[in-house]
Amino acid sequence: MRIWIFLIAFFSFSALAEEDIDCDKAWTTLEINQCMYKELVGAEKVLDKYLVKSLERYLEDDVSLASIKKVKKLGSIIEKSTAARFMTHGATGLSEQR
Incomplete structure (x- = not known):
């Protein structure tokens, strides 16, 4: 029974994750978390770029x-x-x- 609940919850959140969210109007915890995740991914890409440049420089x-x-x-x-x-x-x- 627990596995079914987990699977339903997993696929429900996966379906919601595909939505395009207006982060300026994010209201729910799920929307805010998704927006923060997008921001995190963007910041990690910038940091990775600087890491590569630093490794090349030195x-x-x-x-x-x-x-x-x-x-x-x-x-x-x-x-x-x-x-x-x-x-x-x-x-x-x-x-x-x-």
């Missing part, structure tokens, strides 16, 4: 190349841990006070 400098790759890897780790923390926060409904 091709002969092993120390700089290693540093760029290390920072990229650390950035990915931070991004994943932040997403996991956000998902845990959203799932539990608890706020963290630090």
Whole structure:
């Protein structure tokens, strides 16, 4: 039974994801999330462009190349841990006070 609910929900959200949304008028959580995702994808493309240019520029400098790759890897780790923390926060409904 659970698998059917999951499949129905998955395909429903997939169908909604295909809609063209006016992000200036996004109102629901789903619409806002889709708009934020589009913005994220655009930002990642820009960052990837700069990463490629940086790697090309410092091709002969092993120390700089290693540093760029290390920072990229650390950035990915931070991004994943932040997403996991956000998902845990959203799932539990608890706020963290630090």
